[in-house]
Amino acid sequence: MELRTIAYFVAVADAGTVSAAADAVRVTQPALSRQLRGLERELGVDLFERAQGRLRLSPAGRALLPHARDLLERADALRVAADLQARGRLARVTIAAPTTTLTDVVSPFLVTLAPNDPVPAVFASDGLTPDDARRRGADLVLTAGRPHPPFASRPLPPLPVWAYVPPGHRWAAERSVTLGALADEDLVVLPPGHPARQAFDAAVLAAGVALPAAVEASNGTVAQALAAAGRGIAVVSDDPRFDLIPLAVVSSGAAPVSVHLSCAWDARHPAAAVLADLAARIERYVVARYGYG
Structure with missing residues (x-):
């Protein structure tokens, strides 16, 4: 049993298809499929259920996947430990x-x-x-x-969540803005999984502020670009770009909204x-x- 073949099993389990897994591990699809079949023969179980071009973990595959991950992690730890011994x-x-x-x-x-x-x-x-x-x-x-x-x-020290406005905005001379004030503005926000968005949403919920529907940008740079184009105020934790002016976002009690x-x-x-x-x-x-x- 080779570690490389175990890694292929984990890659396919994570990717869901042989084609995506082959791209991830940089081998051809036929070679990856052969390696998987060989591993299944060696283990004596079907690791996947095959239907309509996709692979779904079989009950045996689900049971063995944590062991496969653990084996790869231990092998990697061994390599690192050996490298430490060799190089110091x-x-x-x-x-x-x-x-x-x-x-x-x-x-x-x-x-x-x-x-x-x-x-x-x-x-x-x-x-x-x-x-x-x-x-x-x-x-x-x-x-x-x-x-x-x-x-x-x-x-790490807390990283502020900023409301970015262009130089001509009526708030351009301010240093901070409250959540309540933002409720009356067009906003450009980040996806829900982003730490800055999570911190902002938590502060809004705690303050009981109702915000209008906002434009959602894929990342902070795009959010600031939209703000510079006049599409709204960008609420992000990124460093400033496009000559925008950062205003610290604060709650009603003047506590800064921050990413921890x-x-x-x-x-x-x-x-x-x-x-x-x-x-x-x-x-x-x-x-x-x-x-x-």
């Missing part, structure tokens, strides 16, 4: 974060890394749980809130101490970049 340091690190955080926090933080730091790779984790991101190869995950064990985590993120890592990771140090450095970077802590 972590050679590579993969960081996952929401797109906005990747752009405004992680990417500029990478500029500060030294030559003896791990070589970084990143990917966007929008819509993923910390565990999902870990299974996709993330060593360090920037995520909303504080995840439960087996994750260890370090909170943390750096999380698997406490069982062979390089957990290195990841904890990176998390502390990201925290210090956020304090230095945004001027608070």
Whole structure:
């Protein structure tokens, strides 16, 4: 039994089709199908039920999938531990974060890394749980809130949610705006799964404010572009773009609406101490970049 074949099983289970899984693992569909059939023969069970061009996990497949994931994770941990022993340091690190955080926090933080730091790779984790991101190869995950064990985590300073207006707007000279005032404006917001949208929705619900239907943008850059084009006020946590003016969004009690993120890592990771140090450095970077802590 080869780890590669186990990885193919997990890839197909996650993707739902052989074609999508083949793209993800970069093999041809016929080769992937042959490997799956061979694994099923070796295990003596059908892992999938095949119907109308799609694969659905069989009862046996559902039962074995957690074991397959665990096997791959343990193999990866073994590789990392061996690399630590051979090199005396972590050679590579993969960081996952929401797109906005990747752009405004992680990417500029990478500029500060030294030559003896791990070589970084990143990917966007929008819509993923910390565990999902870990299974996709993330060593360090920037995520909303504080995840439960087996994750260890370090909170980051709160990141404000801004209401962005163009220079000619009547609020352009203001520094903040209340949720109640926003209720009378056209808004451009982010998708429901975005941390800034979640923080904004929670504050609106707590304040009992009724907001009109808003335009939903795919990301913060698009939201600000729409605001610059006069389509509404962009409610995002991104750094400013297109010469827009940021106003801090505050509740009726003047408390700022903020996104609360943390750096999380698997406490069982062979390089957990290195990841904890990176998390502390990201925290210090956020304090230095945004001027608070």
